[in-house]
């Protein structure tokens with residue numbers, strides 16, 4: 075409701091800047107139904123004379139002879155320019171009626187008088203609906219506008235035809251639908267439109283008169299009056315609707331007024347909110363159990379409920395993200411554990427298997443350490459060196475065997491047993507030398523065999539020299555020795571033949 079009011083106000087204020095600002099003035103208007111209050115008074119208006127107000131309309135005059143009545147706005151208009159629409163009916167039994175009805179905008183409130191139920195010498199505007207043709211010109215009913223500065227009397231004898239600003243011939247009596255007269259005064263221009271009540275279309279207006287350079291009072295009272303004479307009509311006013319017209323130049327003043335109204339409505343809204351809160355508290359205090367049953371949801375507006383739903387949804391999302399974070403932490407922990415175990419395995423460090431289920435017995439990982447590998451390589455190199463030494467010794471033996479064989483050859487060719495004793499000594503020396511060498515070789519081999527065992531895997535057999543090579547060498551030496559012994563036996567046998 076408050077928002078609607080604000081929208082209405084703003085829509086009224088912010089119209090096209092080149093056009094006047096139009097605002098409905100409810101304090102200068104009335105309209106049925108429910109036109110009167112319980113005491114039969116009309117808000118902001120008063121009726122006098124023979125006027126009778128009902129719920130639907132104000133009967134200014136009944137259709138009785140010589141009746142005069144009027145209805146006047148209590149307060150003068152605070153605006154200079156206006157547009158008023160007066161809805162009325164003039165009904166009578168006869169073909170001719172009287173006297174007529176007048177719409178007023180005068181400097182002071184009218185009183186009972188001879189001009190259609192109001193006073194003469196008025197100051198301001200009168201739009202007169204003259205029913206009776208006083209001058210017999212056959213030009214009535216007639217509608218005309220008059221502006222009086224308070225010095226002129228209305229000339230009934232000629233129906234004011236010489237005094238009027240303008241007018242139009244319209245039959246406004248006994249129409250099916252109410253007559254609507256729209257009187258506009260804006261920027262010194264007076265315009266009167268008439269809806270003759272031939273149709274139910276409320277906007278079916280036609281121009282009756284338009285007069286420029288009209289000067290009306292800066293402030294005045296709105297009113298309607300009517301009168302009957304020898305003939306009588308019912309003059310019923312159904313509505314009086316007033317709009318103020320504010321030129322664009324005076325926008326600031328009007329905006330200020332609107333701003334004041336806005337503040338007023340805002341304050342009313344705040345008060346209402348406070349009252350609502352107070353009522354809520356009182357209800358909760360008086361009915362704590364019911365308040366608990368109803369819950370706060372009942373007091374929430376649509377926006378609050380949506381906010382709460384969003385809040386709950388976000389809480390749920392937050393909770394899920396937290397769970398995911400926990401699970402990620404767990405996964406990270408497990409990954410780190412696996413990584414540490416893998417690195418322990420690669421470095422050959424013993425790793426506890428489980429937490430005590432293995433009875434605290436460590437599991438040895440059967441891997442070769444770095445220093446053990448280096449030791450194997452060193453042994454390998456040492457064995458190779460020993461093998462080379464053996465080969466050197468064998469070469470030496472082979473050479474010496476060759477020398478012996480050539481020496482024996484020379485002895486055999488030279489003949490004679492003269493050198494027999496010297497040869498035996500030489501041979502025994504060589505044999506002794508061979509035995510010495512063999513002993514050295516055996517010692518070396520023994521040393522090699524007795525070298526500290528590494529306790530790990532033996533180097534590859536292909537690179538292991540000692541056993542095979544050793545036995546080959548032994549075999550070669552044995553063959554040489556056996557060969558030598560056979561050779562010597564043969565020599566001895568041959569020598570026995572010569573001796």
Ligand SMILES: [Ca+2]
Nearest residue numbers: 204206208233
């Ligand atoms: Ca007349």
Ligand SMILES: [Ca+2]
Nearest residue numbers: 207208209233
């Ligand atoms: Ca006339």
